[in-house]
Amino acid sequence: MSEIETTTEESVWFGPPERPIYGRLMKSTDSRSRGGVLLVPTIGREVHMSRYAQRTLSKLLSARGFLTLRMDFNGTGDAGGSMDEVDLDVLWRENVASAVGLLRRYGVTDVAVIGLRIGATIAGVAAIENDLRLSSLVLWDPCESGRRFLRESAALEALHRRDPRVNHGEPYETSEFALTHDRAEELERLNLATCGPGSFANRVLVITRVNREVSKELKSRLSEGKVEWATTDEQEAMLGAPDGERSIIASRSLLRITDWLTDAPAHWSPMVSLPTRSTQTFHDGPGPYEVVEQTVEIGENHLFGLVSEPVGPSHGPLVVLLNVVNEDHTGPS
Amino acid sequence: MADVDSTIRDILDTHGRLAKPSRTLEEDDDLYQRGLTSHASVNVMLALEAAFTFEFPDSLLTRETFKSVSSIKRAMQSLGMPRDLSD
Numbered sequence: 096m097s098e099i100e101t102t103t104e105e106s107v108w109f110g111p112p113e114r115p116i117y118g119r120l121m122k123s124t125d126s127r128s129r130g131g132v133l134l135v136p137t138i139g140r141e142v143h144m145s146r147y148a149q150r151t152l153s154k155l156l157s158a159r160g161f162l163t164l165r166m167d168f169n170g171t172g173d174a175g176g177s178m179d180e181v182d183l184d185v186l187w188r189e190n191v192a193s194a195v196g197l198l199r200r201y202g203v204t205d206v207a208v209i210g211l212r213i214g215a216t217i218a219g220v221a222a223i224e225n226d227l228r229l230s231s232l233v234l235w236d237p238c239e240s241g242r243r244f245l246r247e248s249a250a251l252e253a254l255h256r257r258d259p260r261v262n263h264g265e266p267y268e269t270s271e272f273a274l275t276h277d278r279a280e281e282l283e284r285l286n287l288a289t290c291g292p293g294s295f296a297n298r299v300l301v302i303t304r305v306n307r308e309v310s311k312e313l314k315s316r317l318s319e320g321k322v323e324w325a326t327t328d329e330q331e332a333m334l335g336a337p338d339g340e341r342s343i344i345a346s347r348s349l350l351r352i353t354d355w356l357t358d359a360p361a362h363w364s365p366m367v368s369l370p371t372r373s374t375q376t377f378h379d380g381p382g383p384y385e386v387v388e389q390t391v392e393i394g395e396n397h398l399f400g401l402v403s404e405p406v407g408p409s410h411g412p413l414v415v416l417l418n419v420v421n422e423d424h425t426g427p428s
Numbered sequence: 429m430a431d432v433d434s435t436i437r438d439i440l441d442t443h444g445r446l447a448k449p450s451r452t453l454e455e456d457d458d459l460y461q462r463g464l465t466s467h468a469s470v471n472v473m474l475a476l477e478a479a480f481t482f483e484f485p486d487s488l489l490t491r492e493t494f495k496s497v498s499s500i501k502r503a504m505q506s507l508g509m510p511r512d513l514s515d
Contacts (some may be wrong), residue, residue: 262430
């Protein structure tokens, strides 16, 4: 039996109903789990480029008995809220804490978190500031700080352009996302090197790029506790594939992470059955109307879809939004 | 001081993923034509900032800045970094 056939996947909304977080939960068909793993994404274009890798990693881990959860931050993907929420850094840390809490409610003893890029920054800071008590933490190509992520993104954006137009002191506005000055400042507060004292987790794996500097400050902060370092040369091919070309799924990194998490002693526990929030009402979409969203599977190939409907009577026609090439259809909309 | 040129070229070799060693290139050779990608440019930028302890301002985050060894030097020189660049 292949790994894929031993896993099931479902959509969940969790967190506060007025500002729901969206996730994809994947579990093995076994009634037990050896632990929960939360995959914390990056933001912007990198999300699209890494989505398939994240899903593949989820499958690999669930095939080895982990309950895995991929999530969209508030204001991104299919989660509620917007990227203009006040104290965005705090909110996204709380998103991570909510997701860890959801995994624990399924009865798992150990929870690990894998954070990619700024997702690693948010997850690492949340581990300390939100007291997540993680068994394991993977910092996958981490940005030392939110400020560093924004500078890298701005530089990359400018370097892609033949005719750069960088506006000094104005909001970060790229082809990926727009952040107001205040929100950018809030994200800049996130800093792995200077966040509070203590261990990020019982054990930490840091995967960095072979050709990118890691600051002395971050190395020093990550010298505490049980920390393992590894390098990868796959990040640029995964995150930086030129438009129109396929990004790779960073298979060596995925296997490295999977093996490292599996190396830890397993504490198998029975899975708790929880009611799933598979529909969600949104109040924060454009206009004054409430919208209900639910996930659907279409046809024998189980194509994934999201149906958005008004809370009251609906008036046709049905509008089908098809994604193209590497574009995602994200909502709520 | 020759060390500045040398440090820039070391950084290009380590972080730039050029098709051939930077010391075989002239100061004005186009680094993009020698294999420097946008992502590698960001790596070079970060390494330069770490090596010389400064930050490129937004106005210098352009393709032109990282186009050649000489353009990198000019950009740093415009920031007064380091003083002996004109040597």
